[in-house]
Amino acid sequence: NAGVTQTPKFQVLKTGQSMTLQCAQDMNHNSMYWYRQDPGMGLRLIYYSASEGTTDKGEVPNGYNVSRLNKREFSLRLESAAPSQTSVYFCASSRDGAAKNIQYFGAGTRLSVL
Amino acid sequence: DAKTTQPNSMESNEEEPVHLPCNHSTISGTDYIHWYRQLPSQGPEYVIHGLTSNVNNRMASLAIAEDRKSSTLILHRATLRDAAVYYCILSLSLDSNYQLIWGAGTKLIIKP
Numbered sequence: 494n495a496g497v498t499q500t501p502k503f504q505v506l507k508t509g510q511s512m513t514l515q516c517a518q519d520m521n522h523n524s525m526y527w528y529r530q531d532p533g534m535g536l537r538l539i540y541y542s543a544s545e546g547t548t549d550k551g552e553v554p555n556g557y558n559v560s561r562l563n564k565r566e567f568s569l570r571l572e573s574a575a576p577s578q579t580s581v582y583f584c585a586s587s588r589d590g591a592a593k594n595i596q597y598f599g600a601g602t603r604l605s606v607l
Numbered sequence: 608d609a610k611t612t613q614p615n616s617m618e619s620n621e622e623e624p625v626h627l628p629c630n631h632s633t634i635s636g637t638d639y640i641h642w643y644r645q646l647p648s649q650g651p652e653y654v655i656h657g658l659t660s661n662v663n664n665r666m667a668s669l670a671i672a673e674d675r676k677s678s679t680l681i682l683h684r685a686t687l688r689d690a691a692v693y694y695c696i697l698s699l700s701l702d703s704n705y706q707l708i709w710g711a712g713t714k715l716i717i718k719p
Contacts, residue, residue, distance in 0.1 A: 497650075526706075535694055535709030536651065551706065583650050590705055596643075598650035 495519050499584050499599035506574045506606045514569040514602050516584030523589045525567035526551075526596065527559060529580040536583060542567055543590045574606045611695045616714040619685050627680040627713055629695030634675050639698045641707060642669065642680045644691040651694065654680065690717045 538551030
């Protein structure tokens with residue numbers, strides 16, 4: 494029972510490089526989310542997808558793009574990485590977007606941009 | 608935005624109850640109160656959530672004040688494995704979907 498799987502677990506980029514963070518869930522959830530977590534802080538929502546084929550901006554979307562490839566997969570792309578994007582990135586999913594629903598999280602991707 | 612206020616850190620002894628407070632004075636009538644925890648170097652993990660009534664599950668209890676402006680997460684018998692950052696979170700309506708708005712959380716230290 495994998496839950497939410499994120500790849501890669503660690504990544505080091507140079508400023509200006511691009512990369513895609515992958516996320517997949519096997520719980521048949523409709524909603525998926527990308528968060529970032531900076532040291533000593535809570536999570537901040539980057540983008541979310543309420544259902545397959547839809548994506549919407551969260552609190553901190555600048556510098557990122559997302560793709561909801563299918564119901565299982567939701568990827569996050571950094572087109573031109575900047576040192577300010579050094580962070581831990583978490584993907585999550587929930588049954589739907591209702592206020593009462595539980596979000597399930599992956600183990601995170603630790604990204605350093607030099 | 609719905610926001611929460613929590614102590615930065617708390618200490619407790621192993622096998623004793625722990626009461627983690629949270630203030631949310633700007634809560635609206637439809638906001639659920641969620642608690643998640645994050646163990647070191649792991650993703651957040653759901654603990655409990657509620658709307659108006661107190662809630663119990665296998666992990667913890669959630670006591671919600673009558674005016675809903677505060678709540679308390681209760682760990683009945685803390686173990687070393689409960690050492691984590693505990694986040695008290697409110698939901699926020701965003702285009703008919705609800706998002707979780709995270710604060711900095713309370714770091715819970717368990718002393719053997």
